[in-house]
Amino acid sequence: MALRACGLIIFRRVPPASDIEFLLLQTSYGTHHWTPPKGHVDPGEDDMTTALRETEEEAGLHASQFTVVDGFRKELNYNVKNKAKTVIYWLAELRDPSAQVKLSREHQDFRWLPLREACEYSGYQDMQDTLNDAYQFLQGDPKQ
Numbered sequence: 079m080a081l082r083a084c085g086l087i088i089f090r091r092v093p094p095a096s097d098i099e100f101l102l103l104q105t106s107y108g109t110h111h112w113t114p115p116k117g118h119v120d121p122g123e124d125d126m127t128t129a130l131r132e133t134e135e136e137a138g139l140h141a142s143q144f145t146v147v148d149g150f151r152k153e154l155n156y157n158v159k160n161k162a163k164t165v166i167y168w169l170a171e172l173r174d175p176s177a178q179v180k181l182s183r184e185h186q187d188f189r190w191l192p193l194r195e196a197c198e199y200s201g202y203q204d205m206q207d208t209l210n211d212a213y214q215f216l217q218g219d220p221k222q
Protein backbone atom coordinates (compact mmCIF):
# COMPACT_ATOMS: atom_id res chain seq x y z
CA MET A 79 0.00 0.00 0.00
CA ALA A 80 1.16 3.51 -0.76
CA LEU A 81 2.50 5.70 2.01
CA ARG A 82 -0.16 8.30 2.74
CA ALA A 83 0.24 11.94 3.73
CA CYS A 84 -2.17 14.87 3.97
CA GLY A 85 -1.82 18.62 4.18
CA LEU A 86 -3.24 22.05 3.52
CA ILE A 87 -2.38 24.52 0.82
CA ILE A 88 -2.67 27.62 2.97
CA PHE A 89 -3.13 30.94 1.21
CA ARG A 90 -3.73 34.51 2.30
CA ARG A 91 -5.14 37.57 0.53
CA VAL A 92 -2.83 40.53 0.88
CA PRO A 93 -4.20 44.10 0.97
CA PRO A 94 -4.79 46.39 -0.76
CA ALA A 95 -5.57 44.33 -3.89
CA SER A 96 -6.23 41.00 -2.12
CA ASP A 97 -3.41 39.34 -4.04
CA ILE A 98 -3.18 35.63 -3.29
CA GLU A 99 -0.03 34.25 -1.65
CA PHE A 100 0.63 30.59 -0.90
CA LEU A 101 2.55 29.31 2.11
CA LEU A 102 5.51 27.02 1.40
CA LEU A 103 7.85 25.54 4.01
CA GLN A 104 11.45 24.48 3.37
CA THR A 105 12.61 21.21 4.95
CA SER A 106 15.63 21.33 7.21
CA TYR A 107 16.71 17.91 5.89
CA GLY A 108 17.38 16.18 2.59
CA THR A 109 17.32 18.42 -0.46
CA HIS A 110 15.65 21.27 1.47
CA HIS A 111 12.61 21.13 -0.78
CA TRP A 112 9.59 23.39 -0.42
CA THR A 113 6.04 22.12 0.13
CA PRO A 114 2.85 23.19 1.86
CA PRO A 115 2.46 21.86 5.41
CA LYS A 116 1.68 18.14 5.28
CA GLY A 117 2.73 14.86 6.79
CA HIS A 118 2.15 11.19 7.25
CA VAL A 119 -1.23 9.86 8.33
CA ASP A 120 -0.94 8.22 11.76
CA PRO A 121 -2.59 4.81 12.30
CA GLY A 122 -6.34 5.25 12.80
CA GLU A 123 -6.25 8.95 11.91
CA ASP A 124 -8.57 10.36 9.25
CA ASP A 125 -7.11 12.42 6.43
CA MET A 126 -8.44 15.83 7.43
CA THR A 127 -7.32 15.33 11.03
CA THR A 128 -3.82 14.65 9.70
CA ALA A 129 -3.89 17.77 7.52
CA LEU A 130 -4.98 19.96 10.46
CA ARG A 131 -2.50 18.36 12.87
CA GLU A 132 0.44 18.70 10.49
CA THR A 133 -0.44 22.32 9.70
CA GLU A 134 -0.42 23.15 13.39
CA GLU A 135 2.79 21.18 14.06
CA GLU A 136 4.71 22.48 11.06
CA ALA A 137 3.40 26.04 10.63
CA GLY A 138 1.98 26.83 14.07
CA LEU A 139 -1.39 27.63 12.52
CA HIS A 140 -4.45 26.31 14.36
CA ALA A 141 -7.70 25.39 12.59
CA SER A 142 -9.34 28.43 14.21
CA GLN A 143 -7.00 30.66 12.17
CA PHE A 144 -8.05 29.54 8.70
CA THR A 145 -11.09 28.44 6.70
CA VAL A 146 -10.94 25.26 4.63
CA VAL A 147 -12.33 26.01 1.16
CA ASP A 148 -15.29 23.82 0.14
CA GLY A 149 -14.95 21.79 -3.04
CA PHE A 150 -11.19 21.68 -3.55
CA ARG A 151 -9.22 18.47 -2.90
CA LYS A 152 -6.22 17.23 -4.87
CA GLU A 153 -4.43 13.91 -4.78
CA LEU A 154 -0.75 13.69 -5.77
CA ASN A 155 0.95 10.37 -6.43
CA TYR A 156 4.73 10.12 -6.60
CA ASN A 157 7.53 7.79 -5.58
CA VAL A 158 9.85 8.33 -2.62
CA LYS A 159 12.82 5.98 -2.48
CA ASN A 160 11.05 3.61 -4.89
CA LYS A 161 7.90 3.47 -2.77
CA ALA A 162 4.56 4.88 -3.87
CA LYS A 163 3.35 7.88 -1.90
CA THR A 164 -0.09 9.51 -2.00
CA VAL A 165 -0.54 13.07 -0.74
CA ILE A 166 -3.97 14.66 -0.31
CA TYR A 167 -4.17 18.45 -0.20
CA TRP A 168 -7.06 20.69 0.71
CA LEU A 169 -7.09 24.46 0.31
CA ALA A 170 -7.45 26.84 3.27
CA GLU A 171 -7.53 30.63 3.62
CA LEU A 172 -5.74 32.28 6.49
CA ARG A 173 -8.23 34.62 8.19
CA ASP A 174 -5.74 37.18 9.42
CA PRO A 175 -3.11 37.72 6.69
CA SER A 176 -0.66 39.02 9.29
CA ALA A 177 -0.87 35.85 11.44
CA GLN A 178 2.58 34.57 12.38
CA VAL A 179 3.96 31.27 11.09
CA LYS A 180 5.92 29.26 13.67
CA LEU A 181 8.14 26.54 12.26
CA SER A 182 9.05 23.24 13.89
CA ARG A 183 12.52 21.71 13.66
CA GLU A 184 11.45 19.87 10.48
CA HIS A 185 11.62 23.15 8.53
CA GLN A 186 14.22 25.86 8.28
CA ASP A 187 12.39 28.57 6.37
CA PHE A 188 9.01 29.62 5.00
CA ARG A 189 7.72 31.99 2.35
CA TRP A 190 4.40 33.54 1.34
CA LEU A 191 4.56 33.44 -2.45
CA PRO A 192 2.42 34.54 -5.39
CA LEU A 193 1.46 31.75 -7.81
CA ARG A 194 4.41 32.02 -10.18
CA GLU A 195 7.03 32.10 -7.44
CA ALA A 196 5.29 29.33 -5.52
CA CYS A 197 5.52 27.14 -8.62
CA GLU A 198 9.22 28.01 -9.01
CA TYR A 199 10.02 27.22 -5.37
CA SER A 200 8.20 23.88 -5.54
CA GLY A 201 9.68 22.78 -8.83
CA TYR A 202 7.57 19.58 -8.95
CA GLN A 203 5.26 19.56 -11.97
CA ASP A 204 2.41 17.91 -10.05
CA MET A 205 2.58 20.54 -7.29
CA GLN A 206 2.76 23.33 -9.88
CA ASP A 207 -0.39 21.93 -11.50
CA THR A 208 -2.06 21.75 -8.09
CA LEU A 209 -1.16 25.35 -7.25
CA ASN A 210 -2.41 26.50 -10.64
CA ASP A 211 -5.66 24.57 -10.12
CA ALA A 212 -6.04 26.11 -6.66
CA TYR A 213 -5.52 29.59 -8.07
CA GLN A 214 -8.05 28.99 -10.86
CA PHE A 215 -10.52 27.57 -8.34
CA LEU A 216 -10.21 30.74 -6.27
CA GLN A 217 -10.92 32.79 -9.39
CA GLY A 218 -14.25 30.95 -9.61
CA ASP A 219 -13.43 28.36 -12.28
CA PRO A 220 -15.74 25.43 -11.41
CA LYS A 221 -13.72 22.94 -13.52
CA GLN A 222 -10.97 22.70 -10.90
Ligand SMILES: Nc1nc2c(ncn2[C@@H]2O[C@H](COP(=O)(O)OP(=O)(O)OP(=O)(O)OP(=O)(O)OC[C@H]3O[C@@H](n4cnc5c(=O)[nH]c(N)nc54)[C@H](O)[C@@H]3O)[C@@H](O)[C@H]2O)c(=O)[nH]1
Pocket residue numbers: 083105107108109111113116117118154156157158163184202203204205
Ligand atom coordinates in the same frame (compact mmCIF):
# COMPACT_ATOMS: atom_id res chain seq x y z
N1 LIG B 1 17.23 13.44 8.20
C1 LIG B 1 16.28 13.20 7.31
N2 LIG B 1 15.04 13.10 7.75
C2 LIG B 1 14.06 12.88 6.87
C3 LIG B 1 14.32 12.77 5.49
N3 LIG B 1 13.13 12.57 4.85
C4 LIG B 1 12.21 12.55 5.81
N4 LIG B 1 12.75 12.75 7.04
C5 LIG B 1 12.04 12.77 8.31
O1 LIG B 1 10.73 12.38 8.07
C6 LIG B 1 9.83 13.23 8.75
C7 LIG B 1 8.76 13.68 7.77
O2 LIG B 1 7.60 13.37 8.36
P1 LIG B 1 6.27 14.06 7.91
O3 LIG B 1 6.36 15.56 8.05
O4 LIG B 1 5.18 13.36 8.64
O5 LIG B 1 6.18 13.66 6.36
P2 LIG B 1 6.21 14.45 5.00
O6 LIG B 1 5.75 15.85 5.12
O7 LIG B 1 5.46 13.60 4.04
O8 LIG B 1 7.73 14.65 4.67
P3 LIG B 1 8.79 14.01 3.76
O9 LIG B 1 9.89 15.01 3.65
O10 LIG B 1 9.12 12.65 4.25
O11 LIG B 1 8.09 13.81 2.38
P4 LIG B 1 8.01 14.65 1.00
O12 LIG B 1 7.86 16.11 1.22
O13 LIG B 1 6.93 13.97 0.22
O14 LIG B 1 9.41 14.46 0.34
C8 LIG B 1 9.93 13.21 -0.03
C9 LIG B 1 10.51 13.33 -1.42
O15 LIG B 1 9.41 13.44 -2.33
C10 LIG B 1 9.67 14.44 -3.29
N5 LIG B 1 8.56 15.40 -3.29
C11 LIG B 1 8.18 16.23 -2.29
N6 LIG B 1 7.09 16.94 -2.62
C12 LIG B 1 6.75 16.55 -3.87
C13 LIG B 1 5.70 16.93 -4.74
O16 LIG B 1 4.84 17.78 -4.47
N7 LIG B 1 5.68 16.30 -5.95
C14 LIG B 1 6.59 15.35 -6.31
N8 LIG B 1 6.47 14.77 -7.50
N9 LIG B 1 7.60 15.00 -5.50
C15 LIG B 1 7.68 15.57 -4.29
C16 LIG B 1 11.00 15.04 -2.99
O17 LIG B 1 11.93 14.53 -3.88
C17 LIG B 1 11.35 14.59 -1.61
O18 LIG B 1 12.70 14.31 -1.49
C18 LIG B 1 10.61 14.42 9.24
O19 LIG B 1 10.44 14.54 10.61
C19 LIG B 1 12.04 14.11 8.95
O20 LIG B 1 12.69 14.04 10.17
C20 LIG B 1 15.65 12.89 5.03
O21 LIG B 1 15.95 12.82 3.84
N10 LIG B 1 16.59 13.10 5.98
